[in-house]
Amino acid sequence: MFITVSIVILVAIAVGLVRAFRGPTLYDRVLAANMIGTLTVLMVAVLGFMTGRPEFLDIALVYVLISFVSTIAVLRVYASRSSTPGNGGK
Amino acid sequence: MELLLDILSWACLLGGAIFLLIGAIGVLRFPDFYTRLHAVSVCDTLGAGLVLVGLMLQGGLSLVTVKLLLMFYFLIFTGPTAVHALASAALQGKLKPTLDEHEPE
């Protein structure tokens, strides 16, 4: 059962990667990265149960925080770039 | 009782997996960024939530379940916040049409 769930998660990650490669805007890529972050969290949690050692959920918790902070960081950078004239987007 | 819990947890896990898949397909197939946001929200809340509830039922009353609850709490706040920040940043970006057609390739 855990196997089915983890295969589904892997498929979803692959689909998210396709979106991250295709874009077309940067926002799409950030969105895909955010989704992959969530999926990785779930996969780590499921993996813990699958290998019979679910006490390693700390890793998944760190992933949640990190993917959140890096999403915010990229938006912050992008916003400040596009506001400075001559330096921002094309 | 044991069996009931197992069945419940499998149902939750399976439901969560289906929602994750639906969300992923949506991210791939939807035509533009704002519609894709909806698909990701399905993943972030319903899919992740159901999977975590399924795991909690497996974990029983232990530290594992507390950590899963904490994860649930984090995800339920960070997911929508990130998507909201993304949507709002994109909206402000769209005011400049050049950003809209930003083709990184």
Next chain:
Amino acid sequence: MTELLGHYNYWIVIILMMTGFYTVIARPNLVKKIIGLFIFQTSVFILFISMAKIEGGTAPILEEGISVYSNPLPHVLILTAIVVSLATTALGLALVVRIREAYGTTNEDDIHVQDD
């Protein structure tokens, strides 16, 4: 088949390593070079951790009733290597920022033109 699977990890690691190597030597953009270095470093981490894995083993955190653990020593080495990779990446990026301020570009070709 086992021959194929037995070295699969190492081969992918080498492909990743070469991807990073190619980025470092063929791309003129300095930030891209650092990212190439990052890919290279990560592939080395995966190589070490793949070697540490023992079939049927589990994470090296001792617990009653488990007898086979994966090798903890490469984990320790790589843990510290990741921290060092942060140090090198940060220093490299700081240098890139200074180069950009001095030359107005992060493109290696343009820097060479200005130097000549």
Next chain:
Amino acid sequence: MEYLIDIVLLGLLMITGFAIVRMRSLLAVAMLTSIYSLLSASLFVVLDAVDVALTEAAIGAGISTILMLATIALTSDEEKAPKHTPLLPLVVVIATGAALIYGTLDMPHYGDPTAPVHQHVASTYLHDTPGDIGVPNVVTSVLASYRGYDTLGEVTVIFTAGIGVLALLGYRTRRRNIQGPGIRKLVVLRVIAKLFFPLILLFALYVLFHGDYGPGGGFQAGVIFATGFILYALAFGLGNAQRVIPHQLLRIMAAVGVLIYAAVGIESMLLGGKFLEYRVLADDPVTGQHLGIMLIELGVGITVTAVVLIIYYGFVSRRD
């Protein structure tokens, strides 16, 4: 079953690597690097390296990506096409790769328990840790106790990197806050950041002091701590973050952490042991080991937090 996940994850990593090389927009590349790092971190979980996975996620996907983004903000997003045809590099790369793949053919199979790597010290560490040190996490016991010298060197490297970035980028205190237009109206983000900031710090403390029993330790905790402050700086601006944790304090903290580590070593010498021989620190050897590991993890955590924040402040305060 784990094989399948391993194979799929490595395949995804490879595709991501190729995409990183091919893409020209550096912001997109930075996003992909973050994904790449997350994927490799989950691969580490599959390969049983839980401590490494924690570190890679916090450092690779978190801090490194944030630093790359900060650099791209200071430089430019466009990557120009190379002037030369990449034929020579391609030949070099393919030749090196072929040689390396030829080399792997002699390597023991993946997962082989009789491989030479597993024959020497590793089994000793696994066998002796419960009696000598008494912590369940063997990675922590090797890192902090058996190979304590190495880790002292590691912390010094981090400290040096902090000094290096400080020397290269300098530092400017910022009185007023400059708000990007994308964030100014984001009340939601500020509320959430306020809600999460204490939780992240609490969780970092948990990772720091739970490192003996589960995945975690000083390096990871330090990075998570710093991530909390970075989230604060992202939501409320650098000026406000500097009011919370000023730069002078960080410079002191960076040095204090290394000093705590070295002081534990000297203390154990004064008590009649060797440098970093923790068992003399208390009456009972195992208690001494616990005390020593806890103290040096604390030192590592303090230094890593301070240095990561010094680096982050350096990059961000460079703008304008």
